[in-house]
Amino acid sequence: MEDDRSENGIVEHKAYARVGLLGNPSDVYYGRAISFSLGNFWASVRLEPSTDLVIFPHPTHDLVQFNSLPYLVNRLQTDGYYGGVRLLMAICKIFYNYCKENNINLHDRNFKLSYDTNIPRQTGLSGSSAIVCAALSCLLDFYKVRHLIKLEVRPNLILNAEKELGIVAGLQDRVVQVYGGLVYMDFSKKHMEELGHGLYMPMTMDLLPPLYLIYAENPSDSGKVHSTVRQKWLDGDKFIISSMEEVANIPLEGHTALLEKDYTKLANLMNRNFDLRRQMFGDDALGALNIEMVEVARRVGAASKFTGSGGAVVVFCPDGPSQAKLLEDACEKAGFVFQPAKVMPSFLNEVDIETLSSKLKQTI
Ligand SMILES: Nc1ncnc2c1ncn2[C@@H]1O[C@H](COP(=O)(O)OP(=O)(O)O)[C@@H](O)[C@H]1O
Ligand SMILES: O=C(O)[C@H]1O[C@H](OP(=O)(O)O)[C@H](O)[C@@H](O)[C@@H]1O
C-alpha cells in the first residue's frame, strides 16, 4: 500500500495488483511463492472522518441500478453478484475483532469509506485483496495503530477478511501487497504453526528480467476455481498432495536461479509451474481462454504461467525484444491485452519496518 494524502483527517491509500511469479497456488497449501507487486494496476481506498459510519458502493463495481432486465442478467453473468462493498465491510469486522482480542484501544469516532480500482476484475491479479489491503492501511492510520499491528500479521488480516466471505485464497497476494517489491515467501507448516504466519524475505527487484503481462476480459472466480482442488487436498488425495509439493519446490530453485540470473532455469520453472497447475486443476476449471493465453506465449517460445488463479498470464521472453514483439502481434490477433509488467518497489515506512521482529528486520 502507499500513503497518498492525509489532510482534514482524510486518509487515502493505494494497494497494487500482484504477479505470482513462481510457486502459486502452493501458498494455499503450506508451500512457497515468489511474487512481485505490479505497478500497472492498483486499488485505492479513501477514509473520511464522519458522524455516521458509511461504506459507499462503487458507482460501477457495485451496480444496483440497471437499464433493463437483460442488462442486469448479463452483468450478473459476467461479473457475478458482488463488488467491493462486502470486502470493505469484512476488513472492518476483522480489524475491529483483532484489535479487541489484542487489547488495542480504538477511539470511537466514525468514518466514511469509499474505493476505486483499475485492476481488471477477477483476473487473478488480486483485485480483491488490493481493495482489502488499501482499506486496512486506512484503518491503521485513522485509528493510529500502525505501530501496533505487525507487518507480518497484516496479510493474515487481509486474508481473514476474504475467508470471512467464503473466498478460498492464500497469503501470497496479501504478503506482496503489504510489503511491495519482489518477495520470497515460505509458508511451511512449521512456520505457519509456530509463528502464525510465513517467512517473508524481500529480494532485490533488479534480479528480475523484463516480464510481460497478458490478460483478457474474462472474469473468473478464484474461490470457485480453488474449491475442488482444496477439497481433494483436504481429503488426502495423493496426486494433489505430491503435485502441490512439487509446485512448492519451484520457488526454492527459483530463488537460486534469480540470484544467479539463470534465466533459462527461470523459464523452465515458470513453464513447469503452469504444467503442474494444469494437471491438478484440469482444463475445465482453468478455462479454454486462460489456457490459450499461456499457449499463445509458448508458441513464440516464451515461458508463461498464470499470475494468480486465472485471467492473466506472466510471460518471460528468453530471446528478448524481438520475441516480445512477435508475442505482442500474436496477442493482438487473439484479442488479448499485452503489456510490459512494471514492478512496483516497496513503499514501507519506518513505522511499518519497526513493527517487524528484529530477526525479520534484517531481511528488509
Ligand atoms: N475490480 C473489482 N471491483 C470490485 N470488487 C471486486 C473486484 N475484483 C474482485 N472484487 C470482489 O472480490 C471478490 C473475489 O474476487 P477474486 O475472484 O479473488 O478476484 P481477483 O483475482 O481479482 O482477486 C469478488 O467476488 C468481488 O466481491
Ligand atoms: O491460484 C493462485 O495462483 C492464487 O489464487 C488466488 O489469487 P487470485 O488473484 O484471486 O486469483 C489466491 O488468493 C492466491 O493465494 C493463489 O496463489
Ligand SMILES: [Mg+2]
Ligand atoms: Mg482474489
